Amino acid sequence: MIPRSALALGLAGLLPFVWGAATALSPALSAAAMQVVPPVFVGAVVLVTYGTVILSFMSGVLWGFATKAEGREAAVGYALSVIPALWAFFMVTDTTAESVIWLAAGFVALLALDLSFARQGLAPVWWMKLRVLLTTVVVACLLVVLV
Secondary structure, eight states, X not given: OOOHHHHHHHHHTTHHHHHHHHHHHOHHHHHHHHTTSOGGGSHHHHHHHHHHHHXXXXXXXXXXXXXXXXXXXXXXXXXXXXXXXXXXXXXXXXXXXXXXXXXXXXXXXXXXXXXXXXXXXXXXXXXXXXXXXXXXXXXXHHHXXXX
16 A cells, blocks of 8 residues: 555645646636746646656656665666656757657656566555556646647
8 A cells, every 4th residue: 555645745746747737728727827827837838847857856766766776786776767867858858749748758668667676676565556646647747738
């Protein structure tokens, strides 16, 4: 079972993604939001900006998992852990559809890295349940701006 605090914080972390998708889908909501918040907090901009931050944050999480390994396994874990942050840095350059697709692909690839760490016993036993849930919502929100 996913610990309640991890689930609550994970779901809270989805709020900017859901907000970005909602403001991308609804011109009325977007217009109303722009009266209150800067454009960086609306639509594709918030999705790409926050998504890049979270993908980079997840590199740190994977690094933490790698610290539980030793020798070659640890070295590979450290190397793999920097991939999400580097992916975001090099592939997500603006709010175009191409960058959104690269960001979504980064989250899907992150899920594969999560699975690798989980299979090695470096992640908590509940990790994949949480990551599949969160990744599904994140990718769905990102893809909303492409329709």
